[in-house]
Amino acid sequence: DTEVTQTPKHLVMGMTNKKSLKCEQHMGHRAMYWYKQKAKKPPELMFVYSYEKLSINESVPSRFSPECPNSSLLNLHLHALQPEDSALYLCASSQDPRQGATEAFFGQGTRLTVV
Amino acid sequence: QQQVKQSPQSLIVQKGGISIINCAYENTAFDYFPWYQQFPGKGPALLIAIRPDVSEKKEGRFTISFNKSAKQFSLHIMDSQPGDSATYFCAAIYDSSASKIIFGSGTRLSIRP
Numbered sequence: 001d002t003e004v005t006q007t008p009k010h011l012v013m014g015m016t017n018k019k020s021l022k023c024e025q026h027m028g029h030r031a032m033y034w035y036k037q038k039a040k041k042p043p044e045l046m047f048v049y050s051y052e053k054l055s056i057n058e059s060v061p062s063r064f065s066p067e068c069p070n071s072s073l074l075n076l077h078l079h080a081l082q083p084e085d086s087a088l089y090l091c092a093s094s095q096d097p098r099q100g101a102t103e104a105f106f107g108q109g110t111r112l113t114v115v
Numbered sequence: 116q117q118q119v120k121q122s123p124q125s126l127i128v129q130k131g132g133i134s135i136i137n138c139a140y141e142n143t144a145f146d147y148f149p150w151y152q153q154f155p156g157k158g159p160a161l162l163i164a165i166r167p168d169v170s171e172k173k174e175g176r177f178t179i180s181f182n183k184s185a186k187q188f189s190l191h192i193m194d195s196q197p198g199d200s201a202t203y204f205c206a207a208i209y210d211s212s213a214s215k216i217i218f219g220s221g222t223r224l225s226i227r228p
Contacts, residue, residue, distance in 0.1 A: 004158075033216075042204055042218035043159065056215060090158050092216075101147040101208040104216055106158035 003027075004107035006091050012113045015081060021110045023074040023091030031097045032074040033104060034066060035090040043090055043106075049074060050097050081114045088112075119207050121219030129227050134192040136222045138205035141186065145207035145217075150179065150190050153202045153221075162203075163190070195226045 004025045013019050023032065031050050035043035048056035049068040063085075065077040074091055088111055092104040120139045128134045138148075147166055151159035165172045165179045165188065172179045178191040192199055205219040 006158075040221070040223075042221050043216075045215065048215065088156075088158075092158075103147065103149040103161050103164045103208070105161060106151075108158045109156075111156070 004091055004093055004105050006089075006107035006110050008110060009108065010111045010113075012115060013078065013081065014115055015083070017081075018077070018079045020078065021076040021089055021091075021112075023076075023107060024072055025093040025105075026072055027093060027095075027105070028071075029093035029095055029105075030071060031094045031104075032068060033090075033092040033094075034064075034074070034076050035092060035106075037088040037090055037109070047076075078112075081112075083114050086113045119205060119217050119219040121205050121222060123222060124220070125223040125225070127225045127227060128195045130195065130197060132195050132226075134190075134195045134199065134224055134226070136190045136203055136205065136224070137187065138189065138219050139185075139187045140207050140217075142207070142209065143186070144209040147208040148179070148181065148188055149206050149208070149216075150177075151204045151206060151218075153204065159204060192224075195224075197226045197228050200224055200226050 007022045033048050034046040037043045045058050046060045047066045052068045063080050067075040088109040090109045091107045094104040095102045149164035150162045152162045153159040163174050163177050167183045176193045181188045203222045207217045
């Protein structure tokens with residue numbers, strides 16, 4: 001099973017709302033990622049968790065707050081977003097980082113629209 | 116140094132033809148090179164991947180050619196089909212505390228029936 005599951009698939013939120021994106025994997029992967037993708041652009045890295053600890057934050061604004069409750073779950077909490085934050089948000093996971101670089105498996109994404 | 120340059124930006128190929136997408140990198144710390152296929156509204160799906168100690172890898176109609184000395188690699192899609200029409204991203208990964216993926220800019224491939 002190489003599946004990464006993201007919920008919800010679509011989300012519309014106002015600029016004053018608080019919402020959360022959820023991601024789950026059961027492949028035993030120990031690295032999990034959040035990416036943001038705008039139309040016709042490659043995915044852009046936001047955060048990396050390695051062994052449930054935040055290891056990379058690509059200078060993401062504080063209105064995005066990641067959380068990794070356990071090795072299978074990854075959340076992205078959203079608060080006071082701007083319309084320019086509208087994008088496809090992708091979660092990904094990869095194997096044990098201590099064993100060297102390997103490919104990541106992506107979820108289907110959450111299409112976020114900020115109004 | 117962290118960039119992966121991908122070309123062409125878009126490509127149109129006749130059904131049954133060979134599609135070729137090229138990528139180049141500078142950072143010799145990269146040690147894994149996956150290719151992803153993405154359909155509109157979907158997440159990227161891993162297609163095929165290669166390590167720099169291998170010059171070629173083939174899986175079905177998809178082949179990666181890797182030239183370590185030139186720091187270039189390419190994806191060949193043989194017998195291209197309309198269902199292959201998608202955006203393709205090359206990527207490079209180096210190991211740090213976690214595998215950080217650097218994506219190319221993408222190639223929009225259209226296969227004409």
